Amino acid sequence: MFRRTFRMSYETFFVLFDKIETELYQIIKYNPEIKRGPNGRIDPPLRLACALRFFAGGDVLDMITSFGISKTEIHKSITYIIEAIMKCKELQITFPTNHDDQRKIAEGFKKNLKLDLTIV
Numbered sequence: 001m002f003r004r005t006f007r008m009s010y011e012t013f014f015v016l017f018d019k020i021e022t023e024l025y026q027i028i029k030y031n032p033e034i035k036r037g038p039n040g041r042i043d044p045p046l047r048l049a050c051a052l053r054f055f056a057g058g059d060v061l062d063m064i065t066s067f068g069i070s071k072t073e074i075h076k077s078i079t080y081i082i083e084a085i086m087k088c089k090e091l092q093i094t095f096p097t098n099h100d101d102q103r104k105i106a107e108g109f110k111k112n113l114k115l116d117l118t119i120v
Helices: 002-006 009-028 046-054 058-066 071-087 100-111
Strands: none
Touching: 002 009, 009 046, 009 071, 046 058, 046 071, 046 100, 058 071
């Protein structure tokens, strides 16, 4: 069910969390001593779960009951996760700017997909 809900395995979830953990804690200014809200603090892995469920097509109203947090906090979680991913150097994507490198990458896709594409 985990894979179906979040579109990734349990193990992959924590690999992703480990990659963004430092940035995420900085963004949300996480302090385990502070208990906010009627249900207490929202731990960072739960924030990641909210964002991933949303990205996988989950309805915010369903997530309110599943995760036990407000609509506002779900939306904050999505924002925090996007910011953490964008700040994580390991997850940054760079695109080649010269055509020779772009052609090499296109050839690699062509081989992997076994497509008959003409690269111009």
